[in-house]
Amino acid sequence: xxxxxxxxxxxxxxxxxxxxxxxxxxxxxxxxxxxxxxxxxxxxxxxxxxxxxxxxxxxxxxxxxxxxxxxxxxxxxxxxxxxxxxxxxxxxxxxxxxxxxxxxxxxxxxxxxxxxxxxxxxxxxxxxxxxxxxxxxxxxxxxxxxxxxxxxxxxxxxxxxxxxxxxxxxxxxxxxxxxxxxxxxxxxxxxxxxxxxxxxxxxxxxxxxxxxxxxxxxxxxxxxxxxxxxxxxxxxxxxxxxxxxxxxxxxxxxxxxxxxxxxxxxxxxxxxxxxxxxxxxxxxxxxxxxxxxxxxxxxxxxxxxxxxxxxxxxxxxxxxxxxxxxxxxxxxxxxxxxxxxxxxxxxxxxxxxxxxxxxxxxxxxxxxxxxxxxxxxxxxxxxxxxxxxxxxxxxxxxxxxxxxxxxxxxxxxxxxxxxx
Amino acid sequence: xxxxxxxxxxxxxxxxxxxxxxxxxxxxxxxxxxxxxxxxxxxxxxxxxxxxxxxxxxxxxxxxxxxxxxxxxxxxxxxxxxxxxxxxxxxxxxxxxxxxxxxxxxxxxxxxxxxxxxxxxxxx
Numbered sequence: 001x002x003x004x005x006x007x008x009x010x011x012x013x014x015x016x017x018x019x020x021x022x023x024x025x026x027x028x029x030x031x032x033x034x035x036x037x038x039x040x041x042x043x044x045x046x047x048x049x050x051x052x053x054x055x056x057x058x059x060x061x062x063x064x065x066x067x068x069x070x071x072x073x074x075x076x077x078x079x080x081x082x083x084x085x086x087x088x089x090x091x092x093x094x095x096x097x098x099x100x101x102x103x104x105x106x107x108x109x110x111x112x113x114x115x116x117x118x119x120x121x122x123x124x125x126x127x128x129x130x131x132x133x134x135x136x137x138x139x140x141x142x143x144x145x146x147x148x149x150x151x152x153x154x155x156x157x158x159x160x161x162x163x164x165x166x167x168x169x170x171x172x173x174x175x176x177x178x179x180x181x182x183x184x185x186x187x188x189x190x191x192x193x194x195x196x197x198x199x200x201x202x203x204x205x206x207x208x209x210x211x212x213x214x215x216x217x218x219x220x221x222x223x224x225x226x227x228x229x230x231x232x233x234x235x236x237x238x239x240x241x242x243x244x245x246x247x248x249x250x251x252x253x254x255x256x257x258x259x260x261x262x263x264x265x266x267x268x269x270x271x272x273x274x275x276x277x278x279x280x281x282x283x284x285x286x287x288x289x290x291x292x293x294x295x296x297x298x299x300x301x302x303x304x305x306x307x308x309x310x311x312x313x314x315x316x317x318x319x320x321x322x323x324x325x326x327x328x329x330x331x332x333x334x335x336x337x338x339x340x341x342x343x344x345x346x347x348x349x350x351x352x353x354x355x356x357x358x359x360x361x362x363x364x365x366x367x368x369x370x371x372x373x374x375x376x377x378x379x380x381x382x383x384x385x386x387x388x389x390x391x392x393x394x395x396x397x398x399x400x401x402x403x404x405x406x407x408x409x410x411x412x413x414x415x416x417x418x419x420x
Numbered sequence: 421x422x423x424x425x426x427x428x429x430x431x432x433x434x435x436x437x438x439x440x441x442x443x444x445x446x447x448x449x450x451x452x453x454x455x456x457x458x459x460x461x462x463x464x465x466x467x468x469x470x471x472x473x474x475x476x477x478x479x480x481x482x483x484x485x486x487x488x489x490x491x492x493x494x495x496x497x498x499x500x501x502x503x504x505x506x507x508x509x510x511x512x513x514x515x516x517x518x519x520x521x522x523x524x525x526x527x528x529x530x531x532x533x534x535x536x537x538x539x540x541x542x543x544x
Contacts (some may be wrong), residue, residue: 006489009475016471018478018487063471065480065487091469093482115467115482 007246013297016062017287018252021266024052024080025072025258026370029101031379032124032135034163034204036267037257038195039072040372045259049079051279055256056083058283059092066093066118070266072258072370075102081110088116097122097161099139100146108149120159120187121146126174130167134204137378147182156183159226163191166203169210172217176225187226188218190233193324193334194267195366201325208342211335212237233317233333236310247319250275250296254287257368262286264296267320270367303330310338317341326363456530458512458522463503463541472496479537488537495528502538 027042028035047055059067067087074080075098087094095118103111103119111117121143125131128140150158160179162168168175172188179186193201206214215234218225218241229243244252249265256262260278263269275290287293305316316322317333325334325341326348332340352362372379464470467483476490477499490496497515498508505511512525532538 006475006491014473014478063469065469065471065478065482066485093480093485095485118485 007244010244010248010252011246011297011300013251013293015288016059016064016284017254018065019068019248020059020064020254020256021068021070022055022256023070023072023258023266024074024083025077026368027076028071028073028099029076029376030073030099030136030139031372031376032139032196033200033380034124034134034165034191034195034197035371036192036194036197037070037072037269038366038369038371040376041370042072043259043368043370047258047260047278049082051260052079052083053086055278055283056087056090056092058278059087060090062284062287064092066095066116068120069094069096071097073099073101081107084117088114091116094118095120095159098146099135100143103146103149105149105153108146108153108155111150112153112155118158119150119155120161121150121184122161122163123175123178124163124165125168126171126178130171132378133167133380134165136376136380139378147178147184151182151184158182158184159187160184161187161189164188164206164210164214165191166206166210169206169214172214176221185224185226187228188214188231189228190230190318190321192267192318192320194320195269195369196371198324198363198366205335208335208337208339211337215241215337230318233314233321233335234337235313236308236337240313245313246315247317249273249319250290250293254293256283262290264292265320267318268323270323270364272323272364273320274367301330303328304344305330305332305340308332308338308340324364324366456508456526456533457540458509458526458529459507461503461506461541462508462511462529462533462538464499465536465539468537470496470500479532481535481537484536486535488532488535490528495525498525498529499532499538503541 023037025042025046026037026039028039031040074096077083084094084096093116097120100121111119122135123131123140123143124134125140131140132138147160160175162175176186191197191201191205193205211234214231215237218227218231219239223242227241227243229245229248231241232243232245235241235245249268253265254262254275255264255266255269256278257269262275262278262283264273264275273292275292276286278286302311302316305311314333314337316330317336319329321334322329322331325345327334327341327344332344334341334345465481467481469480469482471478471480476492477496479488479490490499494515494517498511498517501514502508502511505514508529509522512522517525529538
């Protein structure tokens with residue numbers, strides 16, 4: 001009988017992902033400052049309804065139990081509910097993340113009736129003040145309204161999903177109270193310097209002291225609070241948090257983006273982590289045959305972290321967090337609880353200044369950027385302290401071109417009653 | 421540890437739940453085993469999907485949205501055939517479990533029962 005642990009087995013990859021994130025669209029009615037997929041405008045190359053159904057057929061065949069659908073704001077796709085129904089009819093469960101824009105009374109009732117659909121409402125502040133500074137004016141009220149509809153429809157156990165930031169790290173008890181009030185479950189996840197998150201990482205990521213408080217809070221709340229296994233870098237504080245405590249990228253998780261590109265994880269939208277596209281041969285072929293995934297499933301040495309006594313706990317932390325902060329993938333996480341990540345970043349900054357006066361534009365940029373070009377109603381950051389202007393390197397031109405097919409308001413055509 | 425317990429470790433799909441850091445055993449291995457009745461008939465809950473894997477299988481319960489693992493193929497055979505046997509013990513025996521190894525399978529089944537992956541069925 002094998003003496004390998006499950007983690008060791010999982011690190012070598014599975015025949016199909018356990019947890020697959022599928023971003024259905026880059027279109028979004030909001031413009032959150034930390035959006036990990038730099039969403040805003042619909043991509044004209046988005047998978048069609050038929051192509052999406054073919055993906056679902058594949059997932060059914062591979063026995064992927066459920067998909068985490070996100071975006072963008074997935075519910076603004078006109079075929080969203082059709083795809084949800086198609087997936088659940090094919091025994092592929094759906095958990096979707098939404099800012100709540102489409103969760104009215106009727107939708108809430110429909111959702112409450114299905115065992116196969118779970119809903120995750122994004123909220124990044126227990127108060128409108130904290131939330132709206134990141135997600136945009138009115139977004140707190142929108143999320144609360146959605147929760148009220150879900151609760152009224154009898155949907156218990158939906159998720160309130162919070163990205164922990166420096167600004168909301170002191171509100172954990174308030175978030176928990178909010179979840180309890182609506183019969184929901186709180187889910188806390190880690191801020192990543194991915195997508196537009198790279199631009200605000202230095203201002204938003206929790207301080208070392210907050211990380212420690214978060215860890216203690218999570219330990220105290222145990223299984224009542226979900227984390228998506230995203231704080232495994234904190235395991236080095238001592239007791240491991242519940243979960244696998246490993247990086248699942250390309251091993252047990254991956255991302256399918258709106259145009260069918262498959263990335264190792266939702267936080268790594270960059271060509272370095274692009275495994276292939278489902279339009280060339282299907283998802284199964286990418287998952288099984290991608291050289292990138294094969295590499296990720298191979299043994300990892302631990303690099304600079306190998307000699308650390310806590311390496312077995314934190315496994316060097318999050319690959320994406322390291323990559324987008326310019327740190328080597330085999331070194332410490334930028335939020336290494338022992339401070340080695342901060343130290344490495346400081347050394348990196350010094351070295352770069354000495355070389356060429358380089359600034360953070362030298363850091364890797366997300367591979368695709370669908371951020372809105374123009375102002376978005378309620379957009380955070382407008383009129384506040386200037387944030388770095390996103391520099392686009394890649395497929396999108398920097399200067400705003402004339403209106404294109406993908407630039408239309410993602411909500412166009414969906415407004416109930418046609419009120420404009 | 422010399423053997424990998426055959427039983428189920430549970431994992432919440434969103435946040436991996438009661439799996440100890442070694443990823444090998446139920447958190448409370450001594451707990452539910454005594455309560456599990458090996459001598460009555462059981463079956464897989466109809467809301468549970470089973471996905472065979474080289475190491476055993478993954479189980480997912482659509483109602484509770486929890487994931488579980490079977491850590492070897494014998495346990496998979498037991499779970500899959502539960503409904504065909506008059507008792508869980510008979511299913512284990514048919515899958516090749518020796519009397520001396522029964523306790524480990526009883527513990528694994530207890531974990532599955534506690535999480536509603538398997539459910540008692542009325543005796544025929």
